[in-house]
Amino acid sequence: MDIVAELLNGSKLAISRAITAVENEYGDAVEILQKIYPHTGRAYVIGITGPPGAGKSTLTDKLTKEYRSRGKTVGIIAVDPSSPFSGGAILGDRIRMNELTMDEGVFIRSMATRGSLGGMSRKTAEAVKVLDAAGKDIIFIETVGVGQSEVDIVKAADTTLVVLVPGLGDDIQAIKAGILEIGDVFAINKADRDGVERLHIEIEMMLDLDQNETEWRPKITRTIASQNQGVVELVDSIEEHAAYMVKTGLIQKRRFARTRNEILTMLDEAIQAYLKKKVANSRFEALTEEVSQRKNDPYSAVKSILAEVLK
Amino acid sequence: MEKRIRVLVAKPGLDGHDRGAKVVARALRDAGFEVIYTGIRLTPEQIAEAALQEDVNVVALSLLSGAHNTLFPRIVEIMKQKGIKDVLTIGGGVIPDADIPGLKAAGIAEVFTPGTPTEKIIEFIKANVK
Numbered sequence: 439m440d441i442v443a444e445l446l447n448g449s450k451l452a453i454s455r456a457i458t459a460v461e462n463e464y465g466d467a468v469e470i471l472q473k474i475y476p477h478t479g480r481a482y483v484i485g486i487t488g489p490p491g492a493g494k495s496t497l498t499d500k501l502t503k504e505y506r507s508r509g510k511t512v513g514i515i516a517v518d519p520s521s522p523f524s525g526g527a528i529l530g531d532r533i534r535m536n537e538l539t540m541d542e543g544v545f546i547r548s549m550a551t552r553g554s555l556g557g558m559s560r561k562t563a564e565a566v567k568v569l570d571a572a573g574k575d576i577i578f579i580e581t582v583g584v585g586q587s588e589v590d591i592v593k594a595a596d597t598t599l600v601v602l603v604p605g606l607g608d609d610i611q612a613i614k615a616g617i618l619e620i621g622d623v624f625a626i627n628k629a630d631r632d633g634v635e636r637l638h639i640e641i642e643m644m645l646d647l648d649q650n651e652t653e654w655r656p657k658i659t660r661t662i663a664s665q666n667q668g669v670v671e672l673v674d675s676i677e678e679h680a681a682y683m684v685k686t687g688l689i690q691k692r693r694f695a696r697t698r699n700e701i702l703t704m705l706d707e708a709i710q711a712y713l714k715k716k717v718a719n720s721r722f723e724a725l726t727e728e729v730s731q732r733k734n735d736p737y738s739a740v741k742s743i744l745a746e747v748l749k
Numbered sequence: 750m751e752k753r754i755r756v757l758v759a760k761p762g763l764d765g766h767d768r769g770a771k772v773v774a775r776a777l778r779d780a781g782f783e784v785i786y787t788g789i790r791l792t793p794e795q796i797a798e799a800a801l802q803e804d805v806n807v808v809a810l811s812l813l814s815g816a817h818n819t820l821f822p823r824i825v826e827i828m829k830q831k832g833i834k835d836v837l838t839i840g841g842g843v844i845p846d847a848d849i850p851g852l853k854a855a856g857i858a859e860v861f862t863p864g865t866p867t868e869k870i871i872e873f874i875k876a877n878v879k
């Protein structure tokens with residue numbers, strides 16, 4: 439099967455195989471990504487992040503239905519953490535999205551963070567490219583917002599939606615500090631619970647403090663995802679942000695910065711790989727030995743390695 | 750990058766609880782597998798479609814309601830129609846011995862009845878995954 443031709447035609451089997459190829463770094467992954475690249479950049483990418491159990495998956499399900507009713511096709515990448523002990527994972531986001539499974543205009547893929555989160559954000563971005571090339575209009579990336587690296591995953595997005603819930607207490611402070619600055623749009627989900635007013639005021643106050651380089655003031659929408667409430671308003675405010683990004687040209691800036699980052703990261707990796715190939719392990723060990731015995735210093739060691747490699 | 754075995758754990762049919770399926774899901778995670786858990790009361794069409802989108806290596810079906818003779822083979826059939834090859838399909842639940850040969854003939858690689866230690870399931874998957 440010509441996986442690229444078929445995925446460009448929207449074949450779900452081909453989309454699925456291509457994502458597996460990039461996720462596992464199969465031999466044909468780079469070739470697939472090279473060939474689909476000219477067909478990417480059309481989708482609008484929305485990151486969804488927030489603490490575990492906030493209702494991100496439930497909200498993604500409802501947002502997708504709203505976008506479908508507005509005539510858009512949707513791709514979803516749902517990322518959950520791998521267990522640090524076994525390396526395995528339970529990926530349970532689909533539970534909230536089963537009604538979307540039979541919709542021909544929707545493709546959902548679950549991914550585990552596996553070992554390196556740095557590698558993960560690249561792979562997520564590549565999976566997004568596959569869905570983009572396959573013609574999805576809107577692509578959601580759902581990820582748990584707890585650490586910096588998960589936040590990196592969401593940086594592949596054009597608009598980032600931060601989902602918070604009332605009543606999480608002080609634990610939320612740390613989380614909020616980290617993800618507040620990446621939020622373009624906020625949802626206070628589980629608005630059927632106590633503490634909505636308080637959380638709303640807290641977020642507004644933190645936004646007041648946030649020195650943003652743009653004049654965009656993130657909107658806060660109250661939702662009850664499990665009852666499909668506030669969803670139309672939330673899509674409206676996402677769309678408002680998207681329109682603002684386009685109108686101001688910020689979308690090009692954001693995408694340019696992302697592309698630059700992508701190239702630099704790949705260059706870094708390629709250089710590392712090249713170094714490992716060029717500098718014999720024994721040579722490296724010997725230098726390390728010299729340095730640890732204070733017969734040499736690390737600065738000179740690096741210089742001499744570079745001089746050898748770059749000559 | 751190491752490749753990980755991906756397993757779809759699904760419960761077709763109308764029986765309501767999924768304690769058994771969850772125990773299996775956790776055991777598989779602890780064995781290092783990536784488990785896509787889809788919850789209860791899925792149709793065969795939904796299960797086959799989820800297997801397609803998730804590109805899983807294994808589909809593990811659990812059923813207590815007694816409809817296994819129709820539902821399990823139907824799922825295998827739809828997966829074939831969708832062009833999914835190389836997937837290992839296994840089943841578990843309250844399944845009479847007499848039904849097992851028929852299920853195997855229909856493409857269910859192995860059937861695990863209640864009380865089977867989860868290690869057995871893990872071993873079977875490791876030995877037979879394609």
Ligand SMILES: Nc1nc2c(ncn2[C@@H]2O[C@H](COP(=O)(O)OP(=O)(O)O)[C@@H](O)[C@H]2O)c(=O)[nH]1
Nearest residue numbers: 490491492493494495496627628629662663664
């Ligand atoms: N009370 C209430 N529960 C909700 C709401 N939205 C989602 N939930 C429930 O919260 C739980 C976690 O939801 P989920 O979408 O899996 O959260 P995630 O971990 O952020 O993806 C589920 O049991 C949902 O049914 C809501 O607005 N109100």
Ligand SMILES: [Mg+2]
Nearest residue numbers: 494495530531
């Ligand atoms: Mg979720």
